[in-house]
Amino acid sequence: MTKSYTCRDVGVDCDWKTNAKTEGEIMAAIQKHAAEVHPTVELTPELVGAVRAAIKEV
Template identity: 40%
Template sequence: MTKRIVCREAGYDCDFQVQSENEDELVEFVKEHAMNTHGTELSASDIRGLAVDI
């Protein structure tokens, strides 16, 4: 199943969004984006909690 994360839905003023059928890939993309763009470190568990099925 495809999952999606949208920064705005997570409370950030940011247009970033990512979707993937591979949850581990999604987590890595979001971790990298959060650190490089927002200076925030998110756990894999937090990221999985933000992901929605599409």
């Protein structure tokens, strides 16, 4: 099983997507991407929850 995430899944107008084997890895990749590409997006607990909910098993 691979975990998959795209920014569009949380309503961000961005085609970036990533895959990882563990939730820790994918959250780290998402946080790095958010800091680099979406510096104005604040990773609130609500948004982190939405991001977690948007991660799919593929």
